[in-house]
Amino acid sequence: MAQADMSLGRLGLSELAPGVVQSEIRAMSVACDAMGGVNLAQGVCDTEVPGVVAEGAIRAIRDGLNIYTRLDGIARLRKAIAAKAERTLGLVVDPEREVLVTSGTTGGLQATVMALLNPGDEVLLFEPLYGYHVSTLKSVRVVPVPVALVGEDWALDIDAVRAAITPKTRAMIINTPSNPAGKVFTRVELEGLASIAEEFDLFIFTDEIYEHFIYGGAKHVSPAVIPGMRERMILMSGFSKTFSVTGWRIGYLIADAKWIGAIGYFHDLTYVCAPAPLQQGVADGVEQLGADFYEGLAKEHEVKRGLIVDALRDAGMKPHIPDGAYYVLASAESLPGATAAEKARALLAKTGVASVAGSAFFYQEAGRPRKGEDLLRFCFAKRDEDLAEACRRLRALGR
Incomplete structure (x- = not known):
């Protein structure tokens, strides 16, 4: 019996799917996890959950609100x-x-x-x-x-x-x-x-x-x-x-x-x-949770912002100082690589600190000049000990 030629059938991806790839953010998180590095790529925000929030969810599960x-x-x-x-x-x-x-x-x-x-x-x-x-x-x-x-x-x-x-x-x-x-x-x-x-x-x-x-x-x-x-x-x-x-x-x-x-x-x-x-x-x-919680959140992350900004400066990576959110875009001109993705992977290989290629935050399409190839994004919504370790590793670049 002749084997069916599935290439001529109706099975196939949608018009959108061939251009779909894993986001650079998630790709860097996977690469970081594989080497046990410090992940400043994805905005996972692994700081402490407020007790009232966690306890409320646990109580709801136990009370059968599922x-x-x-x-x-x-x-x-x-x-x-x-x-x-x-x-x-x-x-x-x-x-x-x-x-x-x-x-x-x-x-x-x-x-x-x-x-x-x-x-x-x-x-x-x-x-x-x-x-x-x-x-x-x-x-x-x-x-x-x-x-x-x-x-x-x-x-x-x-x-x-x-x-x-x-x-x-x-x-x-x-x-x-x-x-x-x-x-x-x-x-x-x-x-x-x-x-x-x-x-x-x-x-x-x-x-x-x-x-x-x-x-x-x-x-x-x-x-x-x-x-x-x-x-x-x-x-x-x-x-x-x-x-x-x-x-x-x-x-x-x-x-x-x-x-x-x-x-x-x-x-x-x-x-x-x-x-x-x-x-x-x-x-x-x-x-x-009242106004003091939200004010404390902003103050806590402003301190974290200062730590990562100082570390990036010491590493020779000029940062754009953010007025909000918990990310910093910084210059990657001093890092090896022709693209921001290559620079991010070079930084990860050398320091164990994961960032995201700046090009991931610009709309790239055929016929349009590529942007963001000399930028990397760093997330600073991290536990204090992890952020301190990332900053220590980044500073080593400037020595």
Whole structure:
């Protein structure tokens, strides 16, 4: 019997799949684990989980709160999120109609783009950018359009934003504080973007997951508080970073009630609901942890920022000082390698410290000059002893 020629059959990958590879962030984490190094690549945030959060989740499991929740999340958590939004942002939110608990901020964005965008639509992003935002858009065949931030402080060029808009533009994604640059968009910058959104009738999607990691004189402003933005705003955030529970996947979004139904439908279709007992633990944290917790979090990470910045300077790798989040982009010009990925692997081989190629945070496509090849990103949301060891190893480069 002749063997069937499967190459002529209908089996095969989707149009998207051939270009899909493991993210550089995860690839560096795997390489670091293989050699037992210090992982400053992935933002795993392995600092201590607040006791009230951990104990709340354990208690919920033992109390049998392990079944599906409503697709929009448990009432306690939605009410706590609404109260927090009013307390920290001055934003009045209806927890029954305008809050959706999601499987991380990533799950919230996936459901949002499925509900509100169509194939061929264009979305503006600000570069350096978070690669998962790009990949999420591409997964539903929406076109990412990068707009470069400029200078040492990653300033917004409002003229460049306006020039990037076409008849296909439907939305912009604002990540503030940003991953990887730690940029905190100013109120003036956000007002400029809000004006453009109104003029061209665009949605604004925000990723505000690092809202409590703010340093120096910087201040987090959500675009949702700018007059006229509530109807077109999808505010996304979560608790992965704030409570050091990145593996729990508890996020949320706040939006006008007219959008919540469709977004909730697609989130339910993909995730059903965020993990039930973990929602209970996070609700305990949001209800019980006050301003002193969030202020302490920022102060603790500002100290960590200082440690990694000083170590990078001593290593001869000039850092961009972040105003928020918990990453530092630093110059890799002194390291061997033709690309940032090669430089990151050379650094790992020499010091055992994992970083991420800066090129992972720029939109790379055929015919467009490659960017970020002389940058590496370092995460400083680490246990004190691990961060101290990483800094010691980095300093050895400068000797």
